[in-house]
Amino acid sequence: MSHRFNLGWIGLGQMGAPMAERLLGEEVNLHVFDLDPEVMGAFVDKGAVAHASPQAVADAAEIVFACLPDPSVSERVAFGPDGVATGRKIRLYVETSTIGNGCIQAIGIELAKSGIVTIDGPISGGAPAAREGRLTMMVSGDPDAVAEVTPWLSRIGRQVTCLGPRLGQAQIMKLVNNMVMAANMVVASEGLSLGSKAGLDVVAMMEVLMTSTGSSRALTEILVRALHPGTDDFGAHLSIVQKDVSLGISEATALGISLPALDAVRGVWTAAAAGDLARQDLTCILRYIEQQAGTEVRAG
Incomplete structure (x- = not known):
């Protein structure tokens, strides 16, 4: 394989783990972080690279996805201590969590200060659909950034619908x-x-x-x-x-x-x-x- 993509995934819970699993493959170096070392160990066994913080994932991957439980966690992962905002390699940050309009816009503003483009990308379908690649993916944000991540979103779910160019529309x-x-x-x-x-x-x-x-x-x-x-x-x-x-x-x-x-x-x-x-x-x-x-x- 002439080129391997460095992708990151933060949050390997009920939804995040089956979604991240669909990105594993010979052409992908998947860099992961979760608070549960056992879950990370399972991903390492499947070929992923475990990291000690969201920042470390963002040091290694150009495109980083997050699937997190609530707005406060999403903000901490994005721009808190050891957050992705201080990552050296990250260009695009895809927030798949359901966190509301205000939170995704706040994340977008903070990450933009570091030159990182945020993509609003919540999902629907539940854990069974995530395991089978049947999720509905909703996305909004910068059209060029959305176009770049759409092939990866299509790998995770069966339908990707763009709701518009503004962060929060997908939320x-x-x-x-x-x-x-x-x-x-x-x-x-x-x-x-x-x-x-x-x-x-x-x-x-x-x-x-x-x-x-x-x-x-x-x-x-x-x-x-x-x-x-x-x-x-x-x-x-x-x-x-x-x-x-x-x-x-x-x-x-x-x-x-x-x-x-x-x-x-x-x-x-x-x-x-x-x-x-x-x-x-x-x-x-x-x-x-x-x-x-x-x-x-x-x-x-």
Whole structure:
């Protein structure tokens, strides 16, 4: 191979690890950092190079991707002590985390001081889709930079949609998507709980819903996993959805928009996350709504 690309990846969690894995290959030197040495060790076994900090990754790679849990971590990784801003080699920084419009713009401004171009690149699809390369990739930012990273994004996901030239446009789209998904999950859970309380069979309810106007991917691909014991395993914590819905409401407030239905949805996710379900799979929103209804929704 005449040329090997030096790519970096920071954050090897539930989503980051399967995404980063899709960049491994003979033509790529993949430089990684995560707080979990065991996870980094697994990547070293697959041919990656482990580093001691985000800065060290940015010293080694021209294009660095990040997949991180919340805005404060994203800011620390970008321009905190040992952040990528002080890296010697990095040119492009692709933030795939869901952190909101204000945070991605702040990162863009700070990294630009070091001559680094930031690309807004949140993703949707969940851990199963990440493992199978089926993610939807949303991207916004400088058109030339977006064009340069698009081949790598296409390797991670099956669809790459450019939302515009401004940082934050992809973040807003991701929040819109997650808010709609969160609302669909709450409404479907409440409907199933109502039917169950009235004595309807869950399999029969699903048969009708999946072929009728009440259908949604939130029901047929996500919530369906909670209908059988032991299958609450979509792969993202309930608290992540609560965070995203709250971020979306904050963006709406900043724009002077009232979203009463989605604000009510936020209340449901916030109440669920306040208990012992916060670190459980997002499909456990059904468990919370069952508790409120005093019923159980189970196939069989």
